[in-house]
Amino acid sequence: MSTADTQTGIRRTPGLVPVAETMRTTERHPPEEISAPVPPARRTWAFWRLLGSELGLTFRRPRNLALLAVLALVPIVLGIGLWIAAGSGGDDEMSGLIQDVAGNSLMLTFLSFSFLVLLLMPVVVSVVAGDSIAGEAGTGTLRYLLAAPAGRTRLLAVKYLNAVVFAYAATAVVALSALLTGLILFPGGSVTLLSGTTVSMADGLLRILVTVGYVGAGMAALAAVAVALSTFTEVSIGAIAGTMVFIIVCQVLRAIPDLAPIAPYLLPTWFTNFDAVLRSPIDTAALRDGLLAFGAYIMLFGSIAWARFSGKDITS
Amino acid sequence: MRRGTFVRWGVPIAAAAVIGAAIGAGPVIAAVSGDPVLPERSAEQLLADAAAATSKQQGIAPMSGTVQQTASLGLPALPQTGGQTSPLSLLSGSHEVKVWYGGDQKFRVAMPTQLNETNLIVNGDQAWYWDSATNTATKLTIKEGSEQKHTTPVPQPTDLTPPQAAQRMLEGVDEHTSVRVINNAEVAGRPAYQLVLTPKDEGSLVQEVRIALDGETYVPLQVQLFAKGSAEPAYQVGFTQVTFTPPAAENFTFTPPAGAKVEEATLGEEGFGKKAEERAEHAADVAGQVKWVGEGWSRVAVVPFKLSDLQAQAGQGADEANGAAMLDTVLKSATPVSGTWGSGKLIKTKLVTALLTDDGRLLVGAVTPEELTKAAGVK
Incomplete structure (x- = not known):
């Protein structure tokens, strides 16, 4: 395996004759017989090693890095735009949110999240998560991954965890970029919450940390949807586009006032709930409801992905 | 279809069932534990x-x-x-x-x-x-x-x-x-x-x-x-x-x-800004002109009302612009009705019916349109 191949994310294993793995070949050797002799410690080690190699591939891939760079760019553009607006406009013309951002460096993070969770972050996450299984199938490398006595469940778990780590990385990139931009352009100090109360900067940073955890969990839930779609196709763009359609349809449905009763069942409804951390006292009920919704989505789409992938005929 | 396929797809179905049960858990638990019964009171x-x-x-x-x-x-x-x-x-x-x-x-x-x-x-x-x-x-x-x-x-x-x-x-x-x-x-x-x-x-x-x-x-x-x-x-x-x-x-x-x-604002003295005071004054003004027809739940308020006045008033200020937009929407949904009492426009909602007669009266009540037209006959 050459370095160039690794960097472009294509696996080639020379010397192996391509053999289509079908249900018949897998059922001839039930997985229990193979995995039983392997001590559990070695299996977990193999799991982490596989995850490590997946993460290496994901974070070395230029496309993924470019996506993260775009995410990092948005808070910078937003910050500079607001900085110019705050510098030129009179106090009366500024809306409360711009004033909040201009008044405190930490608020840019929350503003950036409120823009990015709607579309751009879901796009970035679904590109990586939608590519996970379908991409391997499309380039014909999936059967080699399954050739190792690994088991499909484990491969799926590794692929999903890889997407989750990337989702959190994307969230952290947005937070760090916004935080740095904010600290450079705007004054620091105590933070004014939406409720009008003021908290210390350390408390504000803690609230950003909670936001990162919450938004990351939301993106992980979206990654579950993308991975599930990814198991149904061999064309990664299909899974990515499918996830995007899912997000856009959800956003459209949310925008229709008459459909308000179904809004709680739509995943993107819960993404913006992170503003609960900006209230006093923190609206833990809103955060808890959001996390429960994310958990439900992960459970449902994770199990769909598993049911599909473990029974799929791998022909490429 | 192999048997294994059914078993496998049973997992997501079970997951969906668990989630559905969790969403519906409140009502289900309430139904199982029975309604809370408090001592009877008149x-x-x-x-x-x-x-x-x-x-x-x-x-x-x-x-x-x-x-x-x-x-x-x-x-x-x-x-x-x-x-x-x-x-x-x-x-x-x-x-x-x-x-x-x-x-x-x-x-x-x-x-x-x-x-x-x-x-x-x-x-x-x-x-x-x-x-x-x-x-x-x-x-x-x-x-x-x-x-x-x-x-x-x-x-x-x-x-x-x-x-x-x-x-x-x-x-x-x-x-x-x-x-x-x-x-x-x-x-x-x-x-x-x-x-x-x-x-x-x-x-x-x-x-x-x-x-x-x-x-x-x-x-x-x-x-x-x-x-x-x-x-x-x-x-x-x-x-x-x-x-x-x-x-x-x-x-x-x-x-x-x-x-x-x-x-800073003082409630009661200057009102919450001048607008609120004007509004309150206007409301009191209107209240003086209201005539009530009927009794109890089927009481109908009859207010002298000219559409042109409201439209003219609705044209002023940002807050009133909302009112104007709302007024237009409401009027568009009105159905023209007529009877022995005259003719007018009827606006019907689940709870409130309003009748805007052409002779400049507004009848409002939580009653059926029939009751309202009956009230319109009472001069």
Whole structure:
């Protein structure tokens, strides 16, 4: 395996004759017989090693890095735009949110999240998560991954965890970029919450940390949807586009006032709930409801992905 | 299909079932554990207990909770120009406010919206109104003996608290109403009495009004208005979550944050700005001209009214522009009707019917269109 191949994310294993793995070949050797002799410690080690190699591939891939760079760019553009607006406009013309951002460096993070969770972050996450299984199938490398006595469940778990780590990385990139931009352009100090109360900067940073955890969990839930779609196709763009359609349809449905009763069942409804951390006292009920919704989505789409992938005929 | 396939796909189906069960767990658990049954009370006993509980020296016990208000009045879709905190928006859709009540004239009402929040914090004679969207803190000084401030015809966010809504409803209890008590209701997870007021009048559009009182503290927890022929309440305001423990003291203190605009307003003297005073004056003016036809639930208000006046008035100011847009929408949905009394435009919603006659009268009532046209014949 050459370095160039690794960097472009294509696996080639020379010397192996391509053999289509079908249900018949897998059922001839039930997985229990193979995995039983392997001590559990070695299996977990193999799991982490596989995850490590997946993460290496994901974070070395230029496309993924470019996506993260775009995410990092948005808070910078937003910050500079607001900085110019705050510098030129009179106090009366500024809306409360711009004033909040201009008044405190930490608020840019929350503003950036409120823009990015709607579309751009879901796009970035679904590109990586939608590519996970379908991409391997499309380039014909999936059967080699399954050739190792690994088991499909484990491969799926590794692929999903890889997407989750990337989702959190994307969230952290947005937070760090916004935080740095904010600290450079705007004054620091105590933070004014939406409720009008003021908290210390350390408390504000803690609230950003909670936001990162919450938004990351939301993106992980979206990654579950993308991975599930990814198991149904061999064309990664299909899974990515499918996830995007899912997000856009959800956003459209949310925008229709008459459909308000179904809004709680739509995943993107819960993404913006992170503003609960900006209230006093923190609206833990809103955060808890959001996390429960994310958990439900992960459970449902994770199990769909598993049911599909473990029974799929791998022909490429 | 192999057998293994069915077993495998059983897993996501089971997952969906578990999630569905979790979503529906509340009603299911309630159904399994049975309805909470409180000792039986007659309506008079219940009202007396409630009055005793609320008029005690300390008033209502300290509490906090979430109040949800849902309106599906069957109005034509109103333009959402006023933003989510506009009083007009309370007429349709669902809204949530958080309430903290600390006793001793201390309370806080917060209306959280997406990345915004409006707060009303009252602590004794000091009150603050905070709006994060405009970054403005308004210090409200409440003048003594200015209880008449709520004569403005638009609903205020503070009207949402169940005690006030219940009080308004109880004023309507008289010989036109049959009252019964349900002792096994549950609101916000608490056993509650439900006072059911049913209009005896056939012409009324109101099926019944249900007021839920907490079984322990007699605090009104929920008010529901049912229109005839619909199982869901047309208007509902009530706690979705409530705790009767004193809320933290910092809820009732407010210091304007640095960088915020601070304004001052005195309620009762100058009004909440000049506009509110004008509005109140206008409302009083209109109230003087109102003629009532009928009695009880099928009472119809007859107001001298000219469409051109309203349209001219609606053209002024940003707030009135919303009104103009709303007026246009409402008028578009009106159906022309005519009879021996003349002709006019009829606007029908689930709860309220309005008739705008061509001879310059506006008839409004919670009655069927037939009743309204009958009232239009009474000169």
